[in-house]
Amino acid sequence: AQSVTQLGSHVSVSEGALVLLRCNYSSSVPPYLFWYVQYPNQGLQLLLKYTSAATLVKGINGFEAEFKKSETSFHLTKPSAHMSDAAEYFCALNPGGGADGLTFGKGTHLIIQP
Amino acid sequence: EPEVTQTPSHQVTQMGQEVILRCVPISNHLYFYWYRQILGQKVEFLVSFYNNEISEKSEIFDDQFSVERPDGSNFTLKIRSTKLEDSAMYFCASSRTSGGSTDTQYFGPGTRLTVL
Numbered sequence: 001a002q003s004v005t006q007l008g009s010h011v012s013v014s015e016g017a018l019v020l021l022r023c024n025y026s027s028s029v030p031p032y033l034f035w036y037v038q039y040p041n042q043g044l045q046l047l048l049k050y051t052s053a054a055t056l057v058k059g060i061n062g063f064e065a066e067f068k069k070s071e072t073s074f075h076l077t078k079p080s081a082h083m084s085d086a087a088e089y090f091c092a093l094n095p096g097g098g099a100d101g102l103t104f105g106k107g108t109h110l111i112i113q114p
Numbered sequence: 115e116p117e118v119t120q121t122p123s124h125q126v127t128q129m130g131q132e133v134i135l136r137c138v139p140i141s142n143h144l145y146f147y148w149y150r151q152i153l154g155q156k157v158e159f160l161v162s163f164y165n166n167e168i169s170e171k172s173e174i175f176d177d178q179f180s181v182e183r184p185d186g187s188n189f190t191l192k193i194r195s196t197k198l199e200d201s202a203m204y205f206c207a208s209s210r211t212s213g214g215s216t217d218t219q220y221f222g223p224g225t226r227l228t229v230l
Contacts, residue, residue: 032216043118043205044157044221051216090157100147100170100212101159102219 002027002095006105014113019078021108023065023091026072031093033074034102035065038088047089050074061085086112116140118222120206126228127196135191135225137206145169146189147207147219148181157205163189164212196229203227 007022025031032051036044048059055067065076074091088109092102119138127133139146148160162169163181180192189208193200203226207219 034218036221041223043223044207046218046220049216049218092157094216098212100145100162101172102149102157103159104149104157106156 002031002093002103004091004093004103004105006089006091006108008108009106010109010111012111012113013081015083016080019063019076019081019085019110021076021089021091021110023074023076023105024072025074025091025093027093027095029095029097030069031095033065033067034092034094035059035063035074035076036090036092038090038107040087044090047076081110081112083112083114086110118206118208118220120204120222120225122225123223124226124228126230129198129229130195133193133196133227135193135204135206135227137189137191137222138187139189139206139208140220141187143208143210143220145209145212145217146181146183147209148191149205149207149221150174150202151205151224152199152202160191169212193227196227198229201227201229 003026005024034049035047038044048057050067058064063078090107091105121136146163151157161171161175178194203224205224206222209217209219211217
């Protein structure tokens with residue numbers, strides 16, 4: 001069965017600093033991978049997704065992620081954090097092959113220090 | 115921009131009572147989903163729905179759960195006899211095509227269900 005692990009339930013960075021949110025996956029076949037963000041009292045919003053077309057994926061709000069098969073990772077980065085980036089971030093996968101449901105990690109709460 | 119909406123935002127119920135959670139998916143989407151997140155735990159897939167029938171369901175989605183698209187816009191999740199462990203945030207999502215593809219699932223803001 002597939003799984004997603006997000007290292008660090010809380011990550012704190014200073015405004016302007018690099019953001020790095022870690023995601024590792026386990027899947028018997030190359031999966032599709034997603035990062036979602038959830039702001040308070042809102043639904044999950046897609047940041048970016050990996051669909052096997054390119055290993056470096058650019059998303060909204062300056063975020064990007066790199067798929068590394070050898071490391072089974074899909075870490076999310078942003079060069080310079082803004083206060084507005086404070087939110088909950090979820091990594092998720094779909095194993096393909098006709099499966100519908102996404103498998104999520106536990107989420108990482110990103111805190112931005114002024 | 116079109117969005118998925120859910121009502122109510124909060125629902126409090128007594129153990130053993132039936133609850134219906136409602137969702138309005140994005141209008142041109144064909145696939146609909148329910149997920150739940152128990153406090154402090156992962157978001158978990160419950161069920162997907164296409165062409166008026168269940169497409170896929172997880173082990174969590176047992177006989178106490180049911181889904182329905184009663185009209186052209188609403189998508190509902192019914193829990194027949196609620197248990198304390200059903201307390202969670204329930205998310206509805208929709209996509210234009212199957213979640214098994216790379217198509218994006220769009221999520222609603224969730225309904226927080228509290229079972230007393």
